[in-house]
Amino acid sequence: MFASEPGRRARSRLSTKSEIATKPIGEASHAAKPAPRRKAKLALVPRDAEMPAERGGMPPKIARFLETAELPSPCLVVDVDIVAHNWSELARSLPQARIFYAVKANPANEIVSRLARLGSCFDTASMGEIDLCLRHRVSPDRISFGNTIKKERDIAAAFAKGVRLYAFDSEAELEKIARSAPGSKVYCRVLMECEGAEWPLSRKFGCEPEMAADLLVRARELGLDAYGVSFHVGSQQTDLTQYDKALVQASALFDTLAERGIELKLVNMGGGFPSRYRTDVPSTEAYGTAIREALVRRFGDRQPDVIVEPGRGIVGDAGVIQSEVVLVSEKGGSDQRRWVYLDVGKFHGLAETMDEAIKYRLLTPHDGGETAPVVLAGPTCDSADILYEKADYRLPTALKAGDKVCILATGAYTTTYSAVAFNGFPPLASICI
Numbered sequence: 001m002f003a004s005e006p007g008r009r010a011r012s013r014l015s016t017k018s019e020i021a022t023k024p025i026g027e028a029s030h031a032a033k034p035a036p037r038r039k040a041k042l043a044l045v046p047r048d049a050e051m052p053a054e055r056g057g058m059p060p061k062i063a064r065f066l067e068t069a070e071l072p073s074p075c076l077v078v079d080v081d082i083v084a085h086n087w088s089e090l091a092r093s094l095p096q097a098r099i100f101y102a103v104k105a106n107p108a109n110e111i112v113s114r115l116a117r118l119g120s121c122f123d124t125a126s127m128g129e130i131d132l133c134l135r136h137r138v139s140p141d142r143i144s145f146g147n148t149i150k151k152e153r154d155i156a157a158a159f160a161k162g163v164r165l166y167a168f169d170s171e172a173e174l175e176k177i178a179r180s181a182p183g184s185k186v187y188c189r190v191l192m193e194c195e196g197a198e199w200p201l202s203r204k205f206g207c208e209p210e211m212a213a214d215l216l217v218r219a220r221e222l223g224l225d226a227y228g229v230s231f232h233v234g235s236q237q238t239d240l241t242q243y244d245k246a247l248v249q250a251s252a253l254f255d256t257l258a259e260r261g262i263e264l265k266l267v268n269m270g271g272g273f274p275s276r277y278r279t280d281v282p283s284t285e286a287y288g289t290a291i292r293e294a295l296v297r298r299f300g301d302r303q304p305d306v307i308v309e310p311g312r313g314i315v316g317d318a319g320v321i322q323s324e325v326v327l328v329s330e331k332g333g334s335d336q337r338r339w340v341y342l343d344v345g346k347f348h349g350l351a352e353t354m355d356e357a358i359k360y361r362l363l364t365p366h367d368g369g370e371t372a373p374v375v376l377a378g379p380t381c382d383s384a385d386i387l388y389e390k391a392d393y394r395l396p397t398a399l400k401a402g403d404k405v406c407i408l409a410t411g412a413y414t415t416t417y418s419a420v421a422f423n424g425f426p427p428l429a430s431i432c433i
């Protein structure tokens with residue numbers, strides 16, 4: 001079974017326990033023993049011949065790896081070359097922007113280290129993420145503390161470590177930054193409606209533009225560098241016009257502040273760049289073109305410094321969760337759908353199936369055979385642990401317990417969402433190849 005050279009290499013790589021991480025942030029202390037290993041059966045590894053990796057299919061390197069690797073189940077496998085490719089493609093499509101990778105999407109050491117070597121900057125949400133970046137020798141001038149909700153002692157700790165760029169969206173937060181990170185650059189996050197986003201980040205973050213203007217004036221009064229504005233058009237944003245809509249507000253704020261004697265310099269455009277789930281999405285190049293044109297339209301020849309903070313668009317397509325069918329059953333009565341229970345669910349990383357928002361693509365060993373509608377659920381004793389009930393999912397009728405099911409484009413927002421021990425199940429294991 002392990003006849004091929006790449007296969008043998010893969011197997012020996014996996015003999016290093018610390019390479020399979022079962023907790024997102026941190027080093028060897030977080031790397032737990034893999035669950036009991038079963039040898040992967042070649043014939044049961046799902047393949048996806050029709051859709052090439054760059055359109056959301058099974059990445060070939062991961063497919064080859066899964067043919068021979070002995071992994072705990074479930075396990076996320078991330079192809080770090082795809083991460084690097086996605087980052088470089090965005091850098092090419094948006095050359096005027098500095099890329100701050102949103103660490104929250106996937107903080108695996110291999111990802112942070114590869115992006116650091118490519119020259120990326122990093123958007124962080126906590127001291128845990130800041131320390132992670134610093135451990136990878138990212139200099140503090142390449143780190144922003146982008147969470148608008150920070151403990152003052154964390155602001156002070158970040159400042160002591162050299163971080164000088166902070167987000168805020170309220171006066172109280174601004175005062176904390178002024179006290180504990182004096183003189184730092186600050187940008188104000190503006191509320192967005194996030195129309196068109198599959199995972200909206202509206203309401204909780206940002207303030208109305210009029211308030212943002214007042215707060216930026218207040219920032220200067222407090223001795224801070226009123227540096228710019230930020231927005232996030234919502235995660236998995238496939239409506240390219242949303243960036244233009246946001247830039248209308250941003251440029252209006254630049255004008256208002258100029259009238260009040262403050263020259264803003266930065267527009268932080270957040271994330272929103274998509275992964276390829278069940279429906280196709282515009283290319284990275286299309287995002288680049290739409291944003292570049294919108295910047296010219298709204299700022300003319302007085303272009304601001306631009307930051308983007310992609311998370312999902314960098315790591316989503318680079319990962320595949322290999323899971324296993326635990327049970328296929330029926331309920332009787334009028335709903336004739338089968339229930340397919342996987343060993344991965346809402347509490348093991350697939351939290352973004354909440355309200356069936358993110359609809360992952362699935363591969364099974366029986367693809368191409370007869371299919372029927374299913375309800376897809378996770379393994380825990382919690383009735384919230386249902387992945388898809390309303391979205392129209394169909395799976396092969398031949399599917400049975402023990403079959404492997406690959407869940408595509410799961411590189412973003414999975415390991416970090418996984419519970420530590422709900423129902424006694426270990427957190428989602430992951431490996432970077």
Ligand SMILES: Cc1ncc(COP(=O)(O)O)c(C=O)c1O
Pocket residue numbers: 102105123146147201232234235236270271272273309310311312313
């Ligand atoms: C401040 C901030 N920036 C960037 C991101 C990354 O967004 P995305 O994954 O859509 O690229 C997020 C996601 O929550 C965020 O909160």
